[in-house]
Amino acid sequence: MAAGVLALGLAAAGNGANVPSTTYADKAGGYTITIPKNWELVPRTVAGVKALAAKLEKKKSTADLGKYYLTLIATPQQRQELSIYRFQAFDWPASLSQPVPVEVSVGAVVDKNVVTAKRLPAIGAVYANALKSTQGSKVLGPKPVKLPVGPAELVEAVVPNGGGVSTGVDLLLIPRGKVLYLLSFQIEASQMASATLFTSIAQNFKFTS
Numbered sequence: 001m002a003a004g005v006l007a008l009g010l011a012a013a014g015n016g017a018n019v020p021s022t023t024y025a026d027k028a029g030g031y032t033i034t035i036p037k038n039w040e041l042v043p044r045t046v047a048g049v050k051a052l053a054a055k056l057e058k059k060k061s062t063a064d065l066g067k068y069y070l071t072l073i074a075t076p077q078q079r080q081e082l083s084i085y086r087f088q089a090f091d092w093p094a095s096l097s098q099p100v101p102v103e104v105s106v107g108a109v110v111d112k113n114v115v116t117a118k119r120l121p122a123i124g125a126v127y128a129n130a131l132k133s134t135q136g137s138k139v140l141g142p143k144p145v146k147l148p149v150g151p152a153e154l155v156e157a158v159v160p161n162g163g164g165v166s167t168g169v170d171l172l173l174i175p176r177g178k179v180l181y182l183l184s185f186q187i188e189a190s191q192m193a194s195a196t197l198f199t200s201i202a203q204n205f206k207f208t209s
Contacts, residue, residue, distance in 0.1 A: 019197075027208060029086050029108050031181065034204040036197070039104075040065065042072060042088040049073050049082070068096055081105070085182070099165045100188040104201055107182035115175035117151045120144070123180065124153035124173055131157040131169065142173070149174060149207055158189045168192035176207055 020037040043049050049069050056066030072090075073079050081088070084107055091102035115123070124142025131139050140156040153173040160166045168189035174181040183205055185198040 023204075024087065025208060026086060026106070029106070030176065030179070030208050031106065031108075032206045032208060033087060033104070033106055033183075033201065035089050035104060035201060036091070038092060039089045040092045042069070042082070042090065044082050044086070044088075046073050046079055046082060064096060065092065068092075072101065085184070098188055100161070100167045100186060102195075103184075103186045104198070105182070105184045107184070109180045109182065111178050111180060114178055115180045117144075117175065120151065120153040120173060120175060124155055127171060127173065128155045128157075131155065131159060131171075134159050136160040145172070147172070147174065147205065148203060149176075149205060151175070156192075158192075166190075168195075170195075170198055172202055174205070 021034050022037045023032050023034040024041075025032045043052055049072065053066040053069040056062040056069065058066075073082070085105040086108055087104075087106040089104055095101040095103075121142055121144070128139050128142055131137055137160065138158045142153040142155045145152050145154045152175075155169075155171040155173070157169040157171070158166050159169060166189035168187050168191065170185040170192070172181075172183040174183060183202060185195070185201070187195050187198075
């Protein structure tokens with residue numbers, strides 16, 4: 001995955017200012033994503049995460065980051081997501097002080113037929129129902145939205161984690177031929193309303209072909 005710096009490429013939350021950003025190109029996946037420059041990437045295998053964590057923990061200046069990486073593979077669900085999503089990154093060091101990591105992920109599901117805009121509501125309903133399967137979840141959508149790359153379907157959810165903490169989820173389903181892209185964001189639920197950076201990342205999501 002190639003990276004290229006795009007200075008002042010994303011709008012920051014709250015004050016409308018721009019933040020330094022980096023664009024990552026997944027040529028095999030057929031897309032680019034632009035995220036803040038200080039966000040950290042997550043390797044796509046458990047072994048890769050462990051190796052990176054071990055390397056970072058050797059230095060005092062990066063030890064906290066190394067330990068944090070291990071929290072991202074602490075549960076079976078988290079480990080499974082490494083194979084589900086092609087790309088995952090988290091806000092650092094902001095995530096360290098949050099009960100829920102501030103993350104973005106990109107997945108790509110290949111369908112046997114072209115994923116048309118007409119099919120999107122039904123597909124969105126499947127993902128919405130999956131989020132509803134967690135007891136106490138509150139799910140809105142799917143609802144149609146328009147992105148620069150084309151039509152998409154948005155599912156919003158608040159999923160309880162226990163202990164009074166809930167994860168806020170924004171899931172965008174973006175069709176491209178026979179591929180359905182999953183652009184997923186998460187943050188602590190009470191902060192969802194102020195997470196305007198997620199909108200900026202979605203607006204800058206692009207296809208490479």
